[in-house]
Amino acid sequence: MRKDAASTIYHLVRSGQAQTQRDIEQETGLSRGTATQRITELLEAGLLTEGPSRPSAGGRPARGFAINPDYRNLVGVDMGERLGRACLFDLSGQILDQCSFDLDLRADPQVTLAQIAGAAADLDRSSARTAPVAALGLSVPAPLDVATGRVAMPSVMYGWDNLDIREALGRMTGLPVAVDNDVNLLCLAEHRLNWPQCRNFAFIKIGTGIGCGIMVGGALLRGASGTAGDLGHIQHGLQPAPLCRCGKQGCTEAHAAGWALARDLRGQGFDCQDARDVMELWLRGEPEALQALNRGSRVLGKVSADLVAMLNPEVLVIGGQLARAGEAMLAGVRELIYQRCLPLATQQLTIALASNTEDLGVRGAAFLAMEQIPIQPA
Amino acid sequence: MRKDAASTIYHLVRSGQAQTQRDIEQETGLSRGTATQRITELLEAGLLTEGPSRPSAGGRPARGFAINPDYRNLVGVDMGERLGRACLFDLSGQILDQCSFDLDLRADPQVTLAQIAGAAADLDRSSARTAPVAALGLSVPAPLDVATGRVAMPSVMYGWDNLDIREALGRMTGLPVAVDNDVNLLCLAEHRLNWPQCRNFAFIKIGTGIGCGIMVGGALLRGASGTAGDLGHIQHGLQPAPLCRCGKQGCTEAHAAGWALARDLRGQGFDCQDARDVMELWLRGEPEALQALNRGSRVLGKVSADLVAMLNPEVLVIGGQLARAGEAMLAGVRELIYQRCLPLATQQLTIALASNTEDLGVRGAAFLAMEQIPIQPA
DNA sequence: CTGCTTCTGCATAATATTGGGCAAAAGATC
DNA sequence: GATCTTTTGCCCAATATTATGCAGAAGCAG
Numbered sequence: 001m002r003k004d005a006a007s008t009i010y011h012l013v014r015s016g017q018a019q020t021q022r023d024i025e026q027e028t029g030l031s032r033g034t035a036t037q038r039i040t041e042l043l044e045a046g047l048l049t050e051g052p053s054r055p056s057a058g059g060r061p062a063r064g065f066a067i068n069p070d071y072r073n074l075v076g077v078d079m080g081e082r083l084g085r086a087c088l089f090d091l092s093g094q095i096l097d098q099c100s101f102d103l104d105l106r107a108d109p110q111v112t113l114a115q116i117a118g119a120a121a122d123l124d125r126s127s128a129r130t131a132p133v134a135a136l137g138l139s140v141p142a143p144l145d146v147a148t149g150r151v152a153m154p155s156v157m158y159g160w161d162n163l164d165i166r167e168a169l170g171r172m173t174g175l176p177v178a179v180d181n182d183v184n185l186l187c188l189a190e191h192r193l194n195w196p197q198c199r200n201f202a203f204i205k206i207g208t209g210i211g212c213g214i215m216v217g218g219a220l221l222r223g224a225s226g227t228a229g230d231l232g233h234i235q236h237g238l239q240p241a242p243l244c245r246c247g248k249q250g251c252t253e254a255h256a257a258g259w260a261l262a263r264d265l266r267g268q269g270f271d272c273q274d275a276r277d278v279m280e281l282w283l284r285g286e287p288e289a290l291q292a293l294n295r296g297s298r299v300l301g302k303v304s305a306d307l308v309a310m311l312n313p314e315v316l317v318i319g320g321q322l323a324r325a326g327e328a329m330l331a332g333v334r335e336l337i338y339q340r341c342l343p344l345a346t347q348q349l350t351i352a353l354a355s356n357t358e359d360l361g362v363r364g365a366a367f368l369a370m371e372q373i374p375i376q377p378a
Numbered sequence: 379m380r381k382d383a384a385s386t387i388y389h390l391v392r393s394g395q396a397q398t399q400r401d402i403e404q405e406t407g408l409s410r411g412t413a414t415q416r417i418t419e420l421l422e423a424g425l426l427t428e429g430p431s432r433p434s435a436g437g438r439p440a441r442g443f444a445i446n447p448d449y450r451n452l453v454g455v456d457m458g459e460r461l462g463r464a465c466l467f468d469l470s471g472q473i474l475d476q477c478s479f480d481l482d483l484r485a486d487p488q489v490t491l492a493q494i495a496g497a498a499a500d501l502d503r504s505s506a507r508t509a510p511v512a513a514l515g516l517s518v519p520a521p522l523d524v525a526t527g528r529v530a531m532p533s534v535m536y537g538w539d540n541l542d543i544r545e546a547l548g549r550m551t552g553l554p555v556a557v558d559n560d561v562n563l564l565c566l567a568e569h570r571l572n573w574p575q576c577r578n579f580a581f582i583k584i585g586t587g588i589g590c591g592i593m594v595g596g597a598l599l600r601g602a603s604g605t606a607g608d609l610g611h612i613q614h615g616l617q618p619a620p621l622c623r624c625g626k627q628g629c630t631e632a633h634a635a636g637w638a639l640a641r642d643l644r645g646q647g648f649d650c651q652d653a654r655d656v657m658e659l660w661l662r663g664e665p666e667a668l669q670a671l672n673r674g675s676r677v678l679g680k681v682s683a684d685l686v687a688m689l690n691p692e693v694l695v696i697g698g699q700l701a702r703a704g705e706a707m708l709a710g711v712r713e714l715i716y717q718r719c720l721p722l723a724t725q726q727l728t729i730a731l732a733s734n735t736e737d738l739g740v741r742g743a744a745f746l747a748m749e750q751i752p753i754q755p756a
Numbered sequence: 757c758t759g760c761t762t763c764t765g766c767a768t769a770a771t772a773t774t775g776g777g778c779a780a781a782a783g784a785t786c
Numbered sequence: 787g788a789t790c791t792t793t794t795g796c797c798c799a800a801t802a803t804t805a806t807g808c809a810g811a812a813g814c815a816g
Contacts, residue, residue: 143722152722153720153722199602200601200602200606212688214688216594216599221594221689222690223578223689223690223691223723224577224578224690224691224692224723224726224727225690225722225723225725225726226690226722227687227690227720227722227723228578228688228689228690229688229690230687230688230690230720230723231687231688233687233718233719233720234683234684234687234688234718235683235718236615237614237615237616238615246720248718305612305613306612306684306688307688309605309608309609309611309612310590310592310606310607310608310609310612310684310685310688310689311599311601311606311688312600312601312602312603312604312605312606312607312608313601313602314602340611340612340613340626341611342531342605342608342611342624344521344530344531344603344604344605345601345602345603345605345608347603348602348603349602
């Protein structure tokens with residue numbers, strides 16, 4: 001019960017649900033005396049600090065508390081398609097240090113894991129001057145069975161099946177490890193950074209592929225086998241129906257993903273391989289690129305409308321490489337959602353672009369670790 | 379804490395999560411002594427009874443507990459489009475008594491509420507011989523803002539806007555009241571009756587209209603404004619795109635709902651007004667009716683596939699009037715889901731027909747009341 | 757029948773928590 | 787500056803909970 005209360009208070013304060021002793025008493029149901037005691041303990045341990053007082057509401061202003069960002073550090077690692085990125089975070093989510101390494105997802109998983117562990121060790125050394133590293137969070141570019149820590153769709157990451165990533169990486173680094181899918185972690189980061197109070201949240205990533213993370217009541221929705229939010233392979237009736245890399249025809253991805261737009265632009269004579277190239281053409285002002293983005297935007301709008309009808313989110317965020325096109329990408333999404341969904345559902349809806357595209361993945365990994373792994377007060 | 383523990387144990391036992399003292403100790407985290415004490419209290423109060431012992435696992439068999447179904451009764455009310463149905467339940471969910479009344483959703487809400495309160499009063503009298511009525515659950519055929527107890531889309535139930543149904547009905551009956559949308563309650567009932575362990579569950583109702591309830595982690599997913607699961611008005615690219623009663627074109631409903639199939643059959647010279655008539659023609663073996671159902675089934679399959687891709691449920695149940703066609707309705711759903719969704723998502727998926735079509739609505743209302751309203755041991 | 761295991765009841769000492777009462781601090785209001 | 791409100795600290799008696807040991811009950815395996 002004792003440690004439990006500490007962890008509960010930690011999370012209440014961290015998530016912003018409680019800032020004063022009063023808040024903590026109400027949220028936990030503890031009595032005044034007990035709350036005072038717990039808080040004192042956490043202050044003495046150094047996990048909590050006094051934060052800014054809440055402005056008075058007619059009486060004595062409440063003393064505010066905050067997490068001491070320097071009590072522990074965390075490592076977040078984002079496995080990209082070609083590049084791995086590892087960052088050191090304090091408990092406030094600030095990036096303290098970072099490093100990158102080349103990644104080959106077709107290589108022997110043990111090699112890749114060793115690279116990750118190596119980066120973590122580097123950051124751990126760098127962290128030694130400030131605070132000990134308490135946990136490692138990892139973003140994996142494939143569907144995961146979070147319960148077992150294994151890759152759920154080995155086809156994408158060949159050779160990773162039956163490898164318990166969490167366990168293996170934990171053994172190699174000596175740290176508690178939290179793992180999740182990249183899209184889920186982008187979703188988590190965007191929620192925590194910009195929409196922390198939103199209880200029905202969705203994040204669509206449109207980059208080289210298309211994916212989606214969903215949060216309900218502050219937690220990620222994963223589904224029975226970890227594939228929830230798979231709107232990249234929802235099929236449309238649009239003609240012609242291009243072949244998708246999943247083998248079916250007419251998937252959202254085959255119309256709108258970065259690889260599909262690149263394919264179309266190649267057909268128009270451009271040298272264009274992936275989402276990044278598409279964006280480059282767009283930045284150069286090529287009208288064909290803008291046209292492709294507009295087309296993609298409206299296809300994305302269709303699945304977005306389906307998503308809004310089905311889940312009735314409060315906030316829908318569009319992120320990923322192609323979202324750097326900003327309004328050009330949002331236009332079709334807005335159009336189709338407002339055209340197709342119930343006013344009742346759209347009244348409450350905010351549609352926005354993701355912030356901070358560079359760091360979002362690692363940040364998500366850090367948030368995951370922060371939230372899944374209990375802080376040891378010892 | 380005291381009452382809280384009682385309520386916690388009650389729910390653990392009721393939901394089947396705990397049957398023995400050992401289970402209760404583990405699930406609640408209470409110590410043996412405390413658990414013994416609580417259980418004794420609840421046994422003495424009459425809320426718990428000794429149930430069947432769990433078979434021995436090598437030693438003394440554990441004493442099983444169960445809810446005493448006769449400790450309290452509940453009233454469930456289902457507002458249909460033309461008929462209201464009220465049932466008296468014991469705590470095991472058995473129907474003890476029932477009554478019906480004509481309903482006109484366009485009438486003055488106060489009149490309708492009075493009818494409901496009247497039916498509840500009748501059942502309360504009938505209940506007096508056994509146990510006191512502890513709560514009333516109500517199924518409303520319109521989207522609801524469950525937080526405030528108000529109808530969210532007044533267009534469907536004209537005159538009901540700004541009426542706090544829960545509060546009003548509570549005042550009229552003197553009972554604590556729980557309210558929810560009809561589709562959500564069908565979903566709840568089906569889950570509790572047949573798939574209680576399933577953590578990712580979806581229920582599609584295809585009757586005169588089309589709607590869907592979603593459960594995540596044992597709780598209904600309502601969305602930001604209570605419209606989650608609205609797949610009746612997801613639009614398809616199918617040509618021709620018939621006009622929907624919502625004013626848009628090509629909605630799922632406009633292709634596949636009972637009213638749409640009835641419209642098509644009228645066009646073929648049949649006298650057919652709603653889902654019930656469609657089913658009658660089908661039962662008579664009219665080939666046109668079967669053809670219409672097949673067509674509807676495949677359209678339903680499309681949105682079902684979208685749903686499965688988006689939410690990755692473990693179980694998908696199809697219910698409502700048209701689901702009485704059984705395999706004729708399931709065929710298209712199965713076909714399109716297996717054709718369009720990832721094997722990873724469909725491996726885990728069970729697709730089934732709803733049970734017990736007649737009572738499902740009232741049963742759901744009773745479950746809602748049972749779960750939302752704490753039992754007073756006094 | 758005998759030992760083994762599991763489940764339960766009971767008693768007790770050691771802790772923990774609650775709920776008040778009282779006082780003081782720190783700002784708002786007039 | 788006086789009074790009010792809200793927040794907090796501290797103390798204490800009354801309860802509640804936990805961990806623990808012991809004993810008995812009830813079935814299983816040999």
